[in-house]
Amino acid sequence: MGQRIDVNHLNVYYGDFLAVEDVNIHIQANKVTAFIGPSGCGKSTVLRTLDRMHEITPGAHVTGEVLLEGRNLYGDDVDPVAVRRDVGMVFQRPNPFPTMSIRENVLAGVRLNNKKISKSDADDLVEWALRGANLWNEVKDRLDKPGIGLSGGQQQRLCIARAVAVHPQVLLMDEPCSALDPISTLAVEDLINELKRDYTIVIVTHNMQQAARVSDYTAFFNLKEIGKPGHLVEMDETKVIFENPKDTETERYISGRFG
Numbered sequence: 001m002g003q004r005i006d007v008n009h010l011n012v013y014y015g016d017f018l019a020v021e022d023v024n025i026h027i028q029a030n031k032v033t034a035f036i037g038p039s040g041c042g043k044s045t046v047l048r049t050l051d052r053m054h055e056i057t058p059g060a061h062v063t064g065e066v067l068l069e070g071r072n073l074y075g076d077d078v079d080p081v082a083v084r085r086d087v088g089m090v091f092q093r094p095n096p097f098p099t100m101s102i103r104e105n106v107l108a109g110v111r112l113n114n115k116k117i118s119k120s121d122a123d124d125l126v127e128w129a130l131r132g133a134n135l136w137n138e139v140k141d142r143l144d145k146p147g148i149g150l151s152g153g154q155q156q157r158l159c160i161a162r163a164v165a166v167h168p169q170v171l172l173m174d175e176p177c178s179a180l181d182p183i184s185t186l187a188v189e190d191l192i193n194e195l196k197r198d199y200t201i202v203i204v205t206h207n208m209q210q211a212a213r214v215s216d217y218t219a220f221f222n223l224k225e226i227g228k229p230g231h232l233v234e235m236d237e238t239k240v241i242f243e244n245p246k247d248t249e250t251e252r253y254i255s256g257r258f259g
């Protein structure tokens with residue numbers, strides 16, 4: 001099952017620069033939540049705070065809370081590596097490990113976690129993850145071939161399989177379809193729709209049609225001006241955001257008048 005995420009009074013800094021200010025957001029379990037908004041408003045930055053990837057950037061830090069099913073990910077006793085096991089990330093550009101086979105790519109996260117698994121358990125896990133990523137039938141006869149020999153859409157689904165193989169509770173996706181053609185995009189969107197049965201999903205997208213197609217909830221971020229921090233304007237059911245938003249900023253953005 002997916003887990004819910006509650007973000008309370010989150011401020012996100014790069015050094016002294018406050019990139020995103022006072023975000024309060026409640027992300028439902030087993031739903032797809034889309035982050036939309038103009039470039040630079042902090043969508044990726046907020047997304048990366050949800051699995052503590054933000055702090056990998058030197059000088060970057062946060063104040064406030066991110067609760068995963070009530071547990072503060074930024075608590076003193078929390079190991080960031082363990083957080084990234086529960087909360088998986090899929091990046092904008094498919095990034096299979098270039099020297100690894102399809103099979104080893106799927107297992108890469110599990111191996112990083114230093115888990116010893118038998119060959120037959122690994123075989124089962126590879127099949128399960130690839131089936132879950134809707135890729136099994138296309139690759140089952142070439143599991144030992146390089147991951148980078150796949151098409152862009154297949155590579156992105158391979159990266160989703162790699163993320164799923166560690167059994168996360170949450171999947172974060174930062175513009176996962178922006179490097180893909182329309183057919184691969186639809187394949188990944190179909191997959192997102194299936195994955196929400198098992199995971200909580202947060203997706204950043206610039207594509208309004210995509211947000212409308214795949215998400216249950218939409219959060220609109222904006223920034224007052226360049227150099228000022230981004231903020232969450234509003235979040236609601238996707239239908240409400242697209243048809244009847246409360247804020248005029250949202251209305252202007254979704255009707256294409258800026259951004």
Ligand SMILES: Nc1ncnc2c1ncn2[C@@H]1O[C@H](COP(=O)(O)OP(=O)(O)OP(=O)(O)O)[C@@H](O)[C@H]1O
Binds near residue numbers: 037045046
């Ligand atoms: N590593 C970094 N160091 C310093 N500032 C950063 C860093 N990454 C992002 N920023 C700044 O933080 C702000 C938010 O950037 P972010 O990448 O989160 O925006 P975004 O909404 O994802 O934009 P886009 O739609 O273009 O991907 C911007 O002002 C950006 O310049």
Ligand SMILES: [Mg+2]
Binds near residue numbers: 043045204
């Ligand atoms: Mg971004």
